[in-house]
């Protein structure tokens with residue numbers, strides 16, 4: 001490691017990324033030399049990198065269909081639209097998520113019905129039931145925010161009870177699952193991100209998986225396949241496209257071959273290895289914070305096969321000024337923590353009160369309390385055990401100092 005790990009000041013980059021594996025670099029170089037970056041050619045039958053990525057990911061997920069897009073936000077929009085959501089429809093979604101999720105709902109012209117969050121950062125199933133009943137909404141865009149996966153058996157039962165179609169936002173759960181079933185395979189569609197800070201990194205990109213042939217054909221057309229959809233591999237048969245080709249607009253949200261070449265080299269064994277290393281780092285930092293006063297770590301049941309690429313903890317028994325002081329002290333020591341309690345949206349982090357394009361923010365008293373104290377740290381794979389212990393010490397010291405001085 002090229003950074004010091006003293007308790008006083010940690011010099012490391014929490015935005016550090018793993019390099020692209022060599023086969024991905026080689027495939028990208030070959031593509032650039034060929035100039036064939038656009039995924040569609042009018043002639044030539046050999047599947048390109050984008051079609052091959054779709055086939056590889058579909059096989060990995062055990063799903064028949066996969067559509068590559070330019071982002072997970074686009075994939076979520078496509079899943080909403082192609083499952084029948086139309087402007088003015090209501091869509092249930094977690095209040096604890098990031099801006100691309102409400103953004104996808106806005107893109108579809110739909111109206112969000114936000115569901116409260118538990119102190120373990122999961123969608124509140126009692127609130128989901130109450131809001132499904134009150135709103136009559138028939139779609140749930142479930143965000144496994146920061147990789148926290150609720151009891152999917154219980155959630156599926158609520159969806160079945162109210163006839164709700166489930167779309168999963170798996171931006172933080174590639175490689176994860178609940179009770180042995182992969183995240184992204186529970187509903188009618190699963191949407192994954194390939195943005196740099198996700199589990200496979202192509203800079204930008206999204207993957208939609210589904211077992212619904214009509215949804216898949218519409219998503220292929222909508223992503224911008226012109227009438228070249230036959231060059232997709234993980235797609236339904238031509239008769240399904242016949243049903244949709246005159247009725248689906250082209251939104252030009254497709255992926256090009258270059259990010260696909262980078263992403264393909266990060267699936268399979270590479271992804272598995274990364275997930276295991278993230279979980280090791282999560283365990284190290286979790287242990288370093290476990291018994292710290294004023295810090296609460298979310299409880300995670302054994303059925304939740306999460307990928308610990310980030311860690312969240314709540315500051316408890318502290319007022320806002322003390323929280324701010326603790327976070328500022330951590331930053332001075334080189335540990336930059338994201339805080340969901342900030343008044344203003346900062347960096348990647350915003351909360352539901354900031355999404356004012358929907359009008360008046362919905363009242364979510366529990367979310368206000370839970371997110372008010374919620375802290376968030378990315379766990380780059382470059383962290384060593386000593387780094388994690390040092391980060392733990394820095395946070396504990398900063399919280400103690402803020403708490404006793406306040």
Ligand SMILES: Cc1ncc(COP(=O)(O)O)c(C=O)c1O
Pocket residue numbers: 070071072073074097098100101143144145146169171172192193194195204205206
């Ligand atoms: C929870 C969550 N969902 C969805 C997305 C959307 O991913 P993308 O940036 O690929 O649109 C993000 C991106 O940061 C995210 O954090």
